[in-house]
Amino acid sequence: MTLVELRRKIDTREAIVGVIGLGYVGLPVSCAFAESGFSTIGVDLKAARVAAINDGVSPLEGDEPGLPAVLAEVRRTQRFRATTDVNELADADVVVIAVETPIDADHRPRLEALVAACSSVATTLKRGALVIIESTVPPGTTDSLIAPLLERATGRRLSEDLHLGHCPERVMPGKLLANLRGMSRVCGGASRETAETIVALYRTIVNADLDATDCLTAELVKTAENAYRDVNIAFANELALICEAVGGNVWQVRELVNKSPGRHVLLPGAGVGGHCIPKDPWLLIANARDSVARLIVAARQVNDSMPVHVVDLVCRILEGADRRIGESRIALLGYSYLENSGLPLNSPSIIVAERLRELGAHVVIQDPHVPEHARSVQDAAQGVDCVVLMVAHAQYRELDWVTLRGLVRTATMVDARNIVDEAAASAAGFTYGGLGKMASRGLTPAALHRR
Ligand SMILES: NC(=O)c1ccc[n+]([C@@H]2O[C@H](COP(=O)([O-])OP(=O)(O)OC[C@H]3O[C@@H](n4cnc5c(N)ncnc54)[C@H](O)[C@@H]3O)[C@@H](O)[C@H]2O)c1
Numbered sequence: 001m002t003l004v005e006l007r008r009k010i011d012t013r014e015a016i017v018g019v020i021g022l023g024y025v026g027l028p029v030s031c032a033f034a035e036s037g038f039s040t041i042g043v044d045l046k047a048a049r050v051a052a053i054n055d056g057v058s059p060l061e062g063d064e065p066g067l068p069a070v071l072a073e074v075r076r077t078q079r080f081r082a083t084t085d086v087n088e089l090a091d092a093d094v095v096v097i098a099v100e101t102p103i104d105a106d107h108r109p110r111l112e113a114l115v116a117a118c119s120s121v122a123t124t125l126k127r128g129a130l131v132i133i134e135s136t137v138p139p140g141t142t143d144s145l146i147a148p149l150l151e152r153a154t155g156r157r158l159s160e161d162l163h164l165g166h167c168p169e170r171v172m173p174g175k176l177l178a179n180l181r182g183m184s185r186v187c188g189g190a191s192r193e194t195a196e197t198i199v200a201l202y203r204t205i206v207n208a209d210l211d212a213t214d215c216l217t218a219e220l221v222k223t224a225e226n227a228y229r230d231v232n233i234a235f236a237n238e239l240a241l242i243c244e245a246v247g248g249n250v251w252q253v254r255e256l257v258n259k260s261p262g263r264h265v266l267l268p269g270a271g272v273g274g275h276c277i278p279k280d281p282w283l284l285i286a287n288a289r290d291s292v293a294r295l296i297v298a299a300r301q302v303n304d305s306m307p308v309h310v311v312d313l314v315c316r317i318l319e320g321a322d323r324r325i326g327e328s329r330i331a332l333l334g335y336s337y338l339e340n341s342g343l344p345l346n347s348p349s350i351i352v353a354e355r356l357r358e359l360g361a362h363v364v365i366q367d368p369h370v371p372e373h374a375r376s377v378q379d380a381a382q383g384v385d386c387v388v389l390m391v392a393h394a395q396y397r398e399l400d401w402v403t404l405r406g407l408v409r410t411a412t413m414v415d416a417r418n419i420v421d422e423a424a425a426s427a428a429g430f431t432y433g434g435l436g437k438m439a440s441r442g443l444t445p446a447a448l449h450r451r
Pocket of ligand 1 (some may be wrong): 020021022023024025026043044045047049098099100113114116117120134135136137140169170171172173175275
């Protein structure tokens with residue numbers, strides 16, 4: 001099959017689309033292709049996930065507006081089905097690969113799942129098929145690892161009877177379908193014609209810019225956009241630490257800095273969680289780390305240090321109230337990594353809870369969006385010595401501090417997101433400590449390291 005023939009099959013929806021990996025990326029994209037009229041086959045190693053999908057039930061955690069309805073519809077029309085058997089992709093004209101690409105404890109990329117997925121489909125891949133890597137990968141991976149792997153395993157020549165591209169995802173959990181349909185994408189191809197074919201394919205599901213480019217550029221764009229965000233968050237966090245050290249208030253400073261043209265200092269906070277931002281900077285620098293990457297590494301270190309810093313703030317405010325951390329009860333409000341969402345993936349709260357428990361504290365976690373922690377705030381606050389605001393959930397902006405004052409044992413709080421009305425909490429009798437402004441509450445730098 002030539003690319004011209006594939007373009008025709010895309011235009012007429014005769015093309016069969018295979019998707020390997022049915023997680024946060026692979027399931028929505030499968031549903032979107034099926035909804036737009038392609039016969040779509042999804043493959044996953046997890047039999048339970050495949051069974052749920054075939055029953056029309058999304059196995060993804062968290063609320064995903066629109067996805068259950070589209071999945072139910074494409075199962076009803078039988079445009080989409082899932083299987084554990086990769087050989088069922090033998091007739092696929094396009095194979096999208098959306099398996100996990102994590103990092104290990106040393107921040108090195110683990111590409112085993114990607115290599116395994118490519119190796120397994122290579123044995124069954126139809127002549128002239130187009131393989132598209134949607135997984136996020138270190139720059140250079142598609143050209144230097146995947147292309148030779150596929151050529152070797154299939155015995156075919158790249159851009160002759162085998163086509164390859166990289167079209168990374170920009171979705172965020174909680175908005176998977178909306179992001180998929182509405183956000184622009186880079187479409188990298190091993191040849192210009194391949195990139196343009198990928199544009200034609202994604203035009204059937206994406207209502208935004210689709211930019212044809214090469215695979216390396218697409219890999220760089222995807223990882224750079226998340227590294228950029230991470231570095232900017234790290235700047236805000238470092239500014240918060242500086243403000244604490246000199247007795248300033250980062251929230252005021254940020255607001256006033258942002259009045260200067262072209263300045264957009266982000267919000268500081270308790271750390272960076274989620275799937276992509278803590279990981280993708282390491283993927284970006286994976287093949288350059290020892291030579292040139294310094295800022296991105298430093299930014300990761302700053303952001304990773306923030307949950308530990310929140311624990312320091314808790315210790316300091318308890319010390320000011322003559323409470324020892326090891327004998328304290330702490331209410332942690334917010335367990336997800338993102339405001340108004342229920343996904344705890346890599347959440348800073350996980351680290352804060354662990355550290356506090358290591359120090360001997362009793363920790364009660366509350367989060368209205370995370371089912372296992374969905375107790376009431378009042379329940380969580382019973383008898384505690386410190387209330388810690390970790391996530392800017394809307395509900396936490398409305399807390400009744402007078403009622404909470406009657407429930408806690410010691411009236412202290414640490415606000416890591418600047419969402420509490422400090423005057424109201426103080427008037428209710430709480431000693432307020434805020435990330436990025438705590439020293440301005442009379443807690444001097446000299447007290448910083450005392451326990
Ligand atoms: N989750 C996000 O928000 C997001 C956003 C943008 C990009 N990405 C990137 O997309 C990729 C996929 O992420 P995800 O969150 O969907 O991962 P996920 O863990 O939710 O899903 C991956 C799926 O692939 C399956 N799988 C692994 N190896 C397989 C194989 N050989 N054959 C068949 N199935 C296999 C797993 O069983 C799993 O169900 C990653 O590279 C990630 O960095 C994720």
